[in-house]
Amino acid sequence: MQKPSSRHFVKLSLFIALLSGCATQPPAERNPSNWAKNPTQQTAPSQSRTANPDLRPFASVGGYHASIVSGDYAGYPALNQFIEQMVQKHGFSREYLQGLFSVAKRKQWTLDYLAKSDQGLKGKPSKGxxxxxxxxxxxxxxIDAGVSFWRKYQPSLQRASRQYGVPAEYILGIMAVETTFGSFVGNHKIIDALTTLGFDYQRRGxxxxxxxxxxxVMSRTEGLDPGKPVGSFAGAMGLGQFMPSSFLQWAVDFNGDGRRDLWNPEDAIGSVANYFAQHGWQQGQPIVSATRGSYSGIDSLEPGADHAYPxxxxxxxxxxxxxxCNCDYPLRLLLLRHQSNxxxxxxxxxxYVITRYNQSTHYAMAVHELALAIKSGYQRVAVNRSDAG
Known part of the structure; x- marks a missing residue:
């Protein structure tokens, strides 16, 4: 078993945030988480084709078939009950699902990792x-990966910014933090991750x-073999690390090929932009402001995304x-603990819209600062190329 890397610990901190009501969750779970409850803009037209996924053909991609569930999940009454629910509610073939879950693997590493870490990442931010x-x-x-990605996909980023009103750099900021533009989208089969967490992780089963x-439902809608896609050990997918519920609500077919594919950079660009727009992004408005003052009553206020103050x-x-500023809207007090202050x-x-993706103040600030740094780097490269020309 490999020793967890620093990337694993960062991902785990985001996962714990998800479990507490943040990153990549549906509106009822989020706040993210993580996702706004009152979208202010209409969903992109490309989403209308899957408004009711059950109207799509009942595809059985992958050829799974079994009379009973075997393998790691044999003899799980809760899984058999889940299969029956999918048959009755969504019209899936019972034998198809029994075959699929017969090849699902129980991720003991994930369960052991979370058992040791559930408590360790809670509490107030520590110094530094x-x-x-x-x-x-x-x-x-x-930053360099963001600049390169921007140059390669500049037309798609420009179109997404125009269509959804979200600056390109903030779309890139999300992808940078989540997967470094697809360099690490996860290596866990989604079916294994979600089956393990759904039936063996009691806290959020x-x-x-x-x-x-x-x-x-997503796999059937998009014609995917549900045993193939890989992502995070929590089941998040693609360059933007959407959970399946978020995929169904906010993913878009941005390259026009008839499928929503979050492993495709163009679809990921449009989907992240749509996500922000649906959660209330206000074009041309500020993100964060520095503060000044005596801070005499600071202890009476609670910092973080969950607390808003006039x-x-x-x-x-x-x-x-x-x-x-003429701030006639609620503001969040953000606390950043540096090594020295x-x-x-x-x-x-x-x-706040960024925190609908992940509730963590640190996460949203990293997205914000990366967005600014990537934009600066992109502009610098553009100037240098212009001078050279």
Whole structure:
């Protein structure tokens, strides 16, 4: 068994955030998580074709067939009950699902890893926590990959920005943090990950059984063999690491080939942009602001994405934007713990939209800072090329 790398620990922190009501969850689970409950814009037209996935042909891609479930999940009453639910609710073939789950593998590594780590990543941010988290992402590897990706997919990014009102750099910021533009989309079969977490991880089994249901519907809708796709050990998929429920609601066919494929860069670009738009992204509005003041009442306020305050409340606590603004909307008080000091920022509504992807303040700040760094690098390359020409 391989020793977990630093990437594993970062991914685990995002996974724990998901479980507590954040990253890549459906609106009822999120806040992300992680996803806004009152979309302000219409879904892209390409999604209408799958508004009711059960109207699609009952495809049985993969040729699975068995009279009973064998293998790692033989003799699981809860799984047999789940199969019956899928038969009655969605019209799946019982024998097909029994064959599929006969090849599903129980991921004991995942269960052992989570058993040791569930408690260790909770609590308030520790001193230097932001410094350590930031160092995982704000480096030349992520920034240079973002610049290269922007240059390669510039037309698609430009079209997504125009269609959804989301700047290209923030689409890229998500992909940079999630998978470094597809360089690491995960190596766990989704069927294994979701079956393991749905039937052997008691703390959030109900949630993952729901995601397993959505994954099977998604696979049938898109004509995928459900035993083939790979992703994170939590079941997140593609360059943007969507959970299946999020795929069904917000993924789009952005390259027009008739399928939604989040492993395809163009579809991933459009889907991340659509996700932001559906969760209330406001074009041209700020993300975060520096603060100033006495901070005399700072202890009376709770930092983080879950707590919103009018500017008047923040002012009474001795906190105000470093640059005056007409902020007639709720603001989030953000705490970043550096090695040498604590920093307080104000999160505007667009910052909150980023946290619908993952509730963590650190996550959203990494996306924000990477977005700015990638944009700066892209502009610098463009200027150099222009000078050379």
């Amino acid at each position: 926590g932001w410094t350590r988290y930031r160092a995982q992402f704000l480096d030349d590897r992520h 109900e949630y993952f059984r729901s995601e397993l249901e959505n994954f099977l 500017l008047s409340t923040l002012t009474q606590a001795g906190i105000e934007p470093a640059v005056p 604590d920093e307080y920022l104000l999160g505007h509504p667009n910052f």
